[in-house]
Structure formats: structure tokens, C-alpha cells
Amino acid sequence: xEELDLKEIFTMFWTRMAYIILIxxxxxxxxxxYSYFYVTPAYKSYTTLLLATEATTTGTQTITSSDxxxxxxxxxxxxxxxxxxxxLREVIQNLGLRGISExxxxxxxxxxxxxxxxxxxIDVVDKDPYQAKIIANELAKVFTAKVAGIYNINxxxxxxxxxxxxxxxxxxxxxxxxxxxxxxxxxxCIYVLIANMLDTTVKSKEDVEKKVGLTVLVSxxxxxxxxxxxxxxxxxxx
Numbered sequence: 001x002e003e004l005d006l007k008e009i010f011t012m013f014w015t016r017m018a019y020i021i022l023i024x025x026x027x028x029x030x031x032x033x034y035s036y037f038y039v040t041p042a043y044k045s046y047t048t049l050l051l052a053t054e055a056t057t058t059g060t061q062t063i064t065s066s067d068x069x070x071x072x073x074x075x076x077x078x079x080x081x082x083x084x085x086x087x088l089r090e091v092i093q094n095l096g097l098r099g100i101s102e103x104x105x106x107x108x109x110x111x112x113x114x115x116x117x118x119x120x121x122i123d124v125v126d127k128d129p130y131q132a133k134i135i136a137n138e139l140a141k142v143f144t145a146k147v148a149g150i151y152n153i154n155x156x157x158x159x160x161x162x163x164x165x166x167x168x169x170x171x172x173x174x175x176x177x178x179x180x181x182x183x184x185x186x187x188x189c190i191y192v193l194i195a196n197m198l199d200t201t202v203k204s205k206e207d208v209e210k211k212v213g214l215t216v217l218v219s220x221x222x223x224x225x226x227x228x229x230x231x232x233x234x235x236x237x238x
Contacts, residue, residue: 020188108124144158
């Protein structure tokens with residue numbers, strides 16, 4: 001019985017293979033249009049900051065456990081300070097960014113700590129790769145000055161300056177098309193299942209036996225009159 005069910009499922013999908021291919025192809029075309037024409041390219045630039053005392057960076061004295069503890073405790077505070085209105089407002093003023101509010105700029109900035117390190121990464125996303133770079137570098141510059149003014153310490157040092165990225169971070173044509181193809185395949189399978197449930201026509205003697213619970217003894221095949229032998233055609237005309 002299981003083999004029969006698997007055979008029926010295979011036949012069900014095979015008879016509608018043209019529709020399955022058509023649906024998947026439609027979704028592939030939608031995926032191409034979405035990936036190439038709908039998604040607006042956005043570029044991400046990042047700069048990294050190291051939290052370390054000035055004495056540590058110059059090598060005049062060894063780093064202590066208290067220095068590490070202090071820097072680790074300050075990472076969360078520094079992350080919030082980078083996205084504070086004061087810092088963002090100064091960055092906007094310094095760069096002359098018109099039409100960009102503090103809240104809008106905050107949504108473009110993300111701050112994270114490198115795992116098990118004292119390194120903070122500042123990521124900036126923008127439609128213009130050059131603007132993403134200068135915003136990231138200006139953020140690091142303004143933030144470093146703020147820390148020196150607020151805490152009266154110089155423990156933030158730029159490790160990597162932000163660079164201009166040429167490849168959009170939010171576009172992956174192959175991935176987008178693959179996702180839409182997979183969605184199309186799922187939709188096609190759902191269509192086949194629904195179409196099979198709504199199809200009440202009898203296609204074989206097995207269908208009759210399942211519906212009425214009786215064994216089919218005789219079946220009359222259909223044939224085209226033109227395909228009959230000439231002798232049978234003559235006999236039929238008499």
C-alpha cells in the first residue's frame with residue numbers, strides 16, 4: 001500500500017510538472033527583478049577602537065588587571081555614548097550633513113564589541129559609500145574627544161580607519177534568487193496538492209475501487225475510429 005501511495009504521489013506531481021516548472025520560473029523572474037532592480041544598494045564602513053591606557057600603548061609600563069577591568073566595564077558605557085545625541089549632533093554639524101536627523105543617523109550606526117576583546121567596532125550604513133566612510137571616521141574622532149573631556153583619560157585609540165566599500169553589503173543576487181526559487185517550489189507543491197484534492201474525476205480503475213469499495217471486473221477501452229484496421233472499419237459501416 002505504501003508503494004502504491006508513493007507511486008500516486010509521484011504521478012500526481014509528474015502529471016503537473018509543466019505547472020511546477022512554470023511557477024518556479026515565475027518566482028525566479030520575480031527574484032531577479034527584486035535583487036537587481038528593487039533593492040537599494042547600501043554600503044557599510046567600519047572603524048575599530050581599542051580601549052587601553054596611554055601607558056600601555058606607549059610601553060612605559062605593564063598593563064594591570066585593574067586597567068583591564070576598568071576598560072571592560074566602560075565598553076557598554078562607551079557603546080551608548082557613541083550613539084548619544086551629543087555625539088551624533090556634533091558629527092552632523094562637523095560634516096554638514098543636511099537632511100539627516102540625529103535619530104536617522106542613529107539608525108544607521110551600530111556598535112559592537114569584538115568577542116573576548118577590548119575592541120569596539122563602529123559600523124555605519126549609507127547609500128553613499130564615501131559618506132559611510134567619513135561618518136564612521138568622524139564618529140570615532142568625536143567620541144574619542146568626548147571620552148577625554150568627560151573622563152579626563154586617554155584610553156581610546158583608533159585601530160582601523162574606516163575605508164570606502166565598493167560592494168553593497170545588503171545585496172546577494174545568488175542568495176536572493178535561490179530564496180525565491182525555493183519559495184516558488186513550495187508554492188508549486190501546494191498548488192499540486194490543492195489541485196489534486198479538488199480534482200474529483202476518475203482516471204483509473206483503482207480510483208473506482210477506492211470510491212465504491214468494489215472490484216472492477218471489466219473495463220471498456222476507448223479508441224479512435226481512424227486508428228482501426230480497414231477490415232474492421234468496413235465491418236463497422238455495414
